[in-house]
Amino acid sequence: MGDTLQALLHGFEIALLPMNLLWGALGVTLGTAVGVLPGVGPALTVAMLLPLTVKLSPVGALIMFAGIYYGAMFGGSTTTILLNTPGESASIATALEGNKMAKRGQAGPALATSAIGSFIAGTIATLLVTLLAPLVVEIALKFGPAEYFALMVFAFTTVAAVLGASTVRGLTSLFVGLFLGLIGIDGQTGQPRFAFGVPELLDGVDVVVLAVGLFAVGEALYVGAYSSRIPEVMDRITGSLWMSKSDWKRSWPAWLRGTAIGFPFGSIPAGGAEIPTFLSYAVEKKMTRYPEEFGHGAIEGVAGPEAANNASVTGALVPLLTLGIPTSATAAILLAAFQNYGIQPGPMLFQMQGDLVWGLIASLYVGNVMLLILNLPMIGIWVKVLTIPQPLLYGGILVFATLGAYSLHQSVVDLATLYVFGLLGFAMRRWDIPVAPAVIGLILGPLAETQFRRALSISQGDPSVFYQHPISATLFAFTALLIVVPWVVRRVKRARAADQVK
Amino acid sequence: MSPDAALRRSLAETALSVGVLALGVAAAVGTAMLPSQGGYAGIGPNFMPGVAGAGLILLGIWLLYEVLTGGWRNMPPQDPQSRGEHAFHPGAFAWVSVGLFAHMALIQTGGFVLAGGVLFACVARGFGSPRFARDLAIGFTIALAVFLFFVLLLTVSLPGGWLGPLFRLAGIE
Numbered sequence: 001m002g003d004t005l006q007a008l009l010h011g012f013e014i015a016l017l018p019m020n021l022l023w024g025a026l027g028v029t030l031g032t033a034v035g036v037l038p039g040v041g042p043a044l045t046v047a048m049l050l051p052l053t054v055k056l057s058p059v060g061a062l063i064m065f066a067g068i069y070y071g072a073m074f075g076g077s078t079t080t081i082l083l084n085t086p087g088e089s090a091s092i093a094t095a096l097e098g099n100k101m102a103k104r105g106q107a108g109p110a111l112a113t114s115a116i117g118s119f120i121a122g123t124i125a126t127l128l129v130t131l132l133a134p135l136v137v138e139i140a141l142k143f144g145p146a147e148y149f150a151l152m153v154f155a156f157t158t159v160a161a162v163l164g165a166s167t168v169r170g171l172t173s174l175f176v177g178l179f180l181g182l183i184g185i186d187g188q189t190g191q192p193r194f195a196f197g198v199p200e201l202l203d204g205v206d207v208v209v210l211a212v213g214l215f216a217v218g219e220a221l222y223v224g225a226y227s228s229r230i231p232e233v234m235d236r237i238t239g240s241l242w243m244s245k246s247d248w249k250r251s252w253p254a255w256l257r258g259t260a261i262g263f264p265f266g267s268i269p270a271g272g273a274e275i276p277t278f279l280s281y282a283v284e285k286k287m288t289r290y291p292e293e294f295g296h297g298a299i300e301g302v303a304g305p306e307a308a309n310n311a312s313v314t315g316a317l318v319p320l321l322t323l324g325i326p327t328s329a330t331a332a333i334l335l336a337a338f339q340n341y342g343i344q345p346g347p348m349l350f351q352m353q354g355d356l357v358w359g360l361i362a363s364l365y366v367g368n369v370m371l372l373i374l375n376l377p378m379i380g381i382w383v384k385v386l387t388i389p390q391p392l393l394y395g396g397i398l399v400f401a402t403l404g405a406y407s408l409h410q411s412v413v414d415l416a417t418l419y420v421f422g423l424l425g426f427a428m429r430r431w432d433i434p435v436a437p438a439v440i441g442l443i444l445g446p447l448a449e450t451q452f453r454r455a456l457s458i459s460q461g462d463p464s465v466f467y468q469h470p471i472s473a474t475l476f477a478f479t480a481l482l483i484v485v486p487w488v489v490r491r492v493k494r495a496r497a498a499d500q501v502k
Numbered sequence: 503m504s505p506d507a508a509l510r511r512s513l514a515e516t517a518l519s520v521g522v523l524a525l526g527v528a529a530a531v532g533t534a535m536l537p538s539q540g541g542y543a544g545i546g547p548n549f550m551p552g553v554a555g556a557g558l559i560l561l562g563i564w565l566l567y568e569v570l571t572g573g574w575r576n577m578p579p580q581d582p583q584s585r586g587e588h589a590f591h592p593g594a595f596a597w598v599s600v601g602l603f604a605h606m607a608l609i610q611t612g613g614f615v616l617a618g619g620v621l622f623a624c625v626a627r628g629f630g631s632p633r634f635a636r637d638l639a640i641g642f643t644i645a646l647a648v649f650l651f652f653v654l655l656l657t658v659s660l661p662g663g664w665l666g667p668l669f670r671l672a673g674i675e
Contacts, residue, residue, distance in 0.1 A: 055657050165576040168564050172522055175557040179529055182554055186547040193551055194532050217602070220625065224594035226587040228629040391631035392640065395622035398598070399645060402605055402621060403614075407658060415606045422602070431518055432578055449550045453543045461544025 004134050011358030015366050020063050023056065024363055027064035028370050031071020034400070036078050036382045037393060038085050039223060042313075043329040043439070044215035045072035047208050048400045050337055051407040058341040059356055063363040065337055069330065070122065070367045073313060074375055077114045077306055078382055082107060083232075090309050093277040097294070097301030104297045108241035113251045113299055114306040115376055116243075120252075121259040121307035122368045125314035128263055129321075130361055133350070136322040140347035145455035146465045148323070150472035152448040154479045155325050160437040161483055169433045176424075177441020180205045187446065188453060200413040207336040207443050209405045211329065213418045214435045216401035218425015220394050225426075228390060241379065243299075251303040254284050258307030265308075266315025266327070280308035314364070321345050321357060324447065329436040332443040511580045515569045523562025529555030597628025613663015618645030650674070 014020065030052070034045045049068050053061035080091040081098035094114065101110040143151075160174035161167045183194045184204030195201040243251065258280045265276040284304040285294050294301060319325045324346040326332040338345055343353065350357050375382070388396075405418040428435055459465040467473045533555050536548035568574050582589050601624025608617035622641025623634055631637055652658045653674060662669045 051652075051658065052656060166574065168561060168568065169574070171557075172561045172565065175554060175561055176522075176525070178550075179525065179554045179558065182551050189547045191537060191547040193536060193547060194529070196532075221595055221598055224598050224625075224628050225591050226582060226585075228594050229588050229591060230586075389631070391626035391629035391637070392622075394598075394629050395625040395637065395641060396644060398601065398625050399618045399622050399641070399648065402602070402609075402618070403648060403652075403660075406609060406614075407652075407660065410659075410661070412606050412610060415602070415609070419599070419602050419606075427518065431514065431574070432576075445550075452550075453545060456543035456545060457541065460542055 004130065007354055007358045008130055008362060010355070011360075011362030012365075014059060014355060014359035015063060015362035020060055020359075020363065021366070023060045023064040024067045024367055025370055025374065027067025028071040028367060028374055029067075031068035032075040032078075032371075032375055032378075032382060033071075033385065035072030035075025036385050037075075037388075037397060038079050038083055038386065039219050039394075040076075040397060041215065042069065042072035042076055043211060043333055043436075044219075045075070046330055046333045046337075047211040048216065048404045050208050050333070050340075051404050053337070054340075054407070058343065059359050061337070061341065062356065062360045063367075065334065066360060066363050067367045067370065069313075069334065070118075070364075070371050071375075072330075073310060074115060074118060074371055075382065077118070077309075078111060078379070079386065081110050081114065081302070082383065082386055090274045090277050090312075092274065093281040093305035094302055094309070096281065097298050100295070100297035101299065101302065102297075106297060106299075109243045109247050109299060110297075110302050111379060112241060112243050112376070113247065113303045115372065115379075117251065117255040117258065117303045117307040118310040119368055119372045120255045121262065121310040122314055122371075123365065124259050125263050125266075125311040126361065126364045126368065128267075129314060129317050129364070132267065132318055133322050133357075133361070136318055137347045137350045140322050143323075143347075143471070144469070145451040145458065146469050146472040147475070149448055149451040149455055150466065150475035150479075151323065151325060152444055152451065154475050154482075155319075155327055155444065156437075156441070156448070157479045157482055159327065159440050160434075164434045164437075165432060170437055173428065173433050173435065174437040174441045177210075177438035178445040180210065180438070181442040181445035182449075187450065198413075200409075200411060203409075205417070205442060206408055206414070207333060207439065208408060209414050209417050210421055210442055211333055211439050212401045212404050213421025214425035214428065214438065216397055217418060217422025218429055218435075220398055220401075221422055221426040222429045223390075223394065226430075232390060247299055250288075250290075250299050253287075254280075254300040254303035255307040257283055257287075258304040258309075259311040261304075262308035262311030262313075263315040266312035267318040276308040276312045277305040280304040317364075321349065321360075322347060324349075326440060326443060329439040332440050335443055507580050511577075512569055512573060515574050516566070519562055519565035519569055521562075522558055522565055526555050526558030526560075526562055529558060594628040594630070597624050601625045601628070609663075610661055611663060613665050614660040615642060615645045615649050615665055616663060618642075618648070 030049060031045055034040055034049065035042060046065070046068055053064055056064065076091055077094055079085060080095045081102050084095050084099035098110045098114065101107065156174060160170040164170045183201055185192050185202055192202055261280045261283065262276040281301055281304060284300040285291070288294065288298060288300050290298060316327050316331050319327055320331045320335060324335070324344060326335045335345065343349065343356070402415060402418065405414045408414055425435060455465050456463065467476065529551060533548050533551040536551060538546040538548045565574070579585055601621045604624060605617045605621040608620060619638055619642035622644065623637040626637040627634055649660055652660055
């Protein structure tokens with residue numbers, strides 16, 4: 001405990017260095033500015049802004065990234081509330097009530113409760129990360145390759161098979177990601193795989209190119225083809241920007257409940273912030289004293305899900321930092337950013353590069369405060385960004401998207417790959433195949449393969465390691481339950497419905 | 503759903519399912535050419551590619567089975583109006599693609615600023631902006647600002663291209 005406090009204080013010394021504060025502020029501002037663009041979710045924001053950090057020191061770059069991450073989240077909720085275009089599935093719950101509030105002329109309080117709620121949830125969740133991370137590291141140090149592999153299979157399964165509209169389409173997306181992750185030189189034997197004689201493919205498929213292609217280029221092709229000829233409607237901010245006394249009174253319990261729901265979901269490697277946000281929405285709807293307002297702009301319905309979203313996103317840093325396992329597309333891109341600096345998150349990171357980890361955690365606290373003081377007064381500017389006409393907006397998005405892909409290796413091949421992934425993203429969007437499992441499969445697949453082969457090397461090729469170790473056996477059992485239980489429930493429900501028809 | 507739309511939907515779903523299957527077969531063929539010696543682990547660099555190939559083949563078959571038994575499950579409505587969208591606009595798709603290809607062709611010769619400006623104007627055209635010349639001007643300005651920000655502040659090098667001599671005159675490298 002005392003060690004944690006000391007490490008954190010040392011982290012603050014690093015995070016509060018003037019240069020690092022500056023990078024943090026720049027990150028928050030850019031993250032908000034890009035995240036507020038309609039159609040640009042947090043994952044895309046982080047991917048497009050990755051090249052900004054190539055020349056920074058690792059600590060400075062990660063602090064800037066933390067700022068971008070938080071800024072992108074905040075920018076996304078602004079767009080959701082004002083335009084009713086949730087940039088990612090975790091914002092759908094916010095859109096339900098938030099946009100109704102904006103339509104009623106209460107955009108100001110809606111934006112304020114989402115900003116302050118995000119701040120409170122983010123700060124509490126960061127505190128929990130601080131307390132929890134060292135404990136998870138203790139446990140993780142006892143993990144061998146078999147346990148890691150089991151954990152990764154668990155993460156794959158929840159991300160691809162459990163969340164989303166269709167198990168088979170989620171798994172297809174995951175396996176396409178796994179396939180793309182295998183392209184290039186095998187890290188353990190030096191054997192080139194699936195490179196088809198193209199030298200550029202030997203380096204493998206970069207996660208930035210995949211994410212930007214699927215999200216930005218695919219989105220631009222899709223929106224252009226299917227909704228560029230529909231006039232846009234935006235809700236003006238009218239009335240006070242500030243929350244009234246009753247707004248405060250109704251918001252704070254929702255913030256705390258949202259945080260309590262969001263954090264656990266984020267911190268287990270089960271992926272996705274959409275379940276906790278919908279859960280929080282349902283809880284608020286049940287507990288409110290103003291049930292008649294739900295569906296017409298109830299402030300609890302914005303405050304709870306926004307807090308849950310932020311707490312879950314922050315909670316996702318626990319598996320990312322302590323185990324090296326990303327549970328969302330955004331976390332996968334953050335992991336890629338770490339890898340760009342030769343940093344492999346995991347329990348050893350806390351021991352070998354404590355300065356960096358604790359500097360990053362401290363900068364999360366700082367980033368949260370910065371977000372609040374920079375963004376609330378500047379809300380007028382962010383709203384102006386939303387009035388950019390769609391043609392210019394998407395022109396700008398693609399200039400940044402190509403910049404992100406090109407500046408990786410200064411190679412036209414990356415731009416061609418970007419377009420191919422754009423076509424793939426268009427098709428996936430049109431035929432409802434989720435994109436996040438592909439991004440997670442690409443980055444987590446090679447790590448899972450390494451652990452799998454390492455586990456078998458240690459056991460001299462005996463596969464029983466995976467079920468004779470109690471932890472990995474438990475995790476595999478959990479994974480099996482995750483697949484079987486929803487399937488059985490669906491069957492039973494269908495059978496009952498059929499009975500009632502009779 | 504009209505019979506025409508239903509046919510188009512199942513054609514698209516069939517094509518995508520076959521695509522997944524074909525990717526799986528390609529992965530399996532690629533895997534067969536990889537060595538399998540695996541040292542202590544007993545499995546080599548061809549094991550995971552085999553898993554990925556087999557998985558894609560099975561998923562392709564599963565998707566095809568869904569097409570044959572009433573179409574993919576839980577799909578959004580086929581009719582664009584009920585998704586709040588309009589019918590497929592080929593011009594928009596083409597202009598965005600043209601912009602990206604022009605960008606690829608220009609970036610190493612014409613440089614970052616020119617390529618970015620052309621890309622910007624093409625995409626804006628695709629989204630229905632009628633003023634190509636104005637968009638070109640805006641695009642150049644934005645690309646120039648980004649170029650200067652990257653080169654001067656972040657010291658990341660981007661190709662100056664045909665404007666390179668001008669940048670050198672201004673003392674920017």
